[in-house]
Amino acid sequence: MENCKDKTNSQHSEIYLNAIDSLQVGIDYFMRDSSYSSRKHAIMTVFHAIELFLKEQLHRVNPLLIYRDIDKPVKDDSITVGAKEAMNRLDNLGLGLFKQSREVIEKMQGRRNRIEHHRYDHKDEDNQTLSDSLAFILFFVGEVLNERLDNDLTPERLRAIQDHVYDRQDLYWIASHRLERWMHQHWPQWNEEETDTPDEFRGTLDCPICRQEFLVIGYHERPFCFCCNTDIDAAECECCGRSYLAEKTCCEYEEQAQK
Helix, strand or coil: CCCCCCCCCCCCCHHHHHHHHHHHHHHHHHHHCCCHHHHHHHHHHHHHHHHHHHHHHHHHHCHHHHECCCCCCCCCCCCECCHHHHHHHHHHCCCCCCHHHHHHHHHHHHHHHHHHHCCCCCCCCHHHHHHHHHHHHHHHHHHHCCCCHHHCCCHHHHHHHHHHHCCHHHHHHHHHHHHHHHHHHHCCCCCCCCCCCCCCCCCCECCCCCCCCCEECCCCCCCEECCCCEECCEEECCCCCCEEECCCCCHHHHHHHHC
């Protein structure tokens, strides 16, 4: 699978970019298969991504907070905090995680420590542990760091995570929340108690990838699906009004053109 999107002109910190790199490697191992080697490396790299995302939040408050001893001069080899220390510092700053999130991270850290300091015991529950960890990353990056993973990961990787950690009903409600939040940002005066959608909104279309009615065209640089949570290379047929992948031709439009 291709690498994450080009970051040459990114304004993100090196910590964030490092986290994204570990995340994409972990996803690839996780989605490859459930073999001993794949699960082992998925646990190592996904936990590394979590640890770096926590440090990223500290870094945004004050870059010194990522270091274990903030009273010493900062050098290239200065020791930084681990996941537990990072969570404790966030607690002290009033930015603590939910209890459930801490439990997910601590369980993942326990599995990582076992691998790093002893051996990997291939357990069936590791699949759920990884799924819970990826769900935490989706929440933390989107809701706490206010970043969009569709800007940093390929659509294939992002869909793979979402399809694995959410069931169909979860995806529907999450997509509905994303769409509603976007409409409020785009039309601040919109009152959802008076109308279901803003008067100026043309409405959604079926996404040709996930087949859910959460695709919007004409409001972003490229068509965007709030269920896939990423750009979609789609177009709206001038003949039948349906959406289709831009690399293909809508069957109804093609039939009309051939007549």
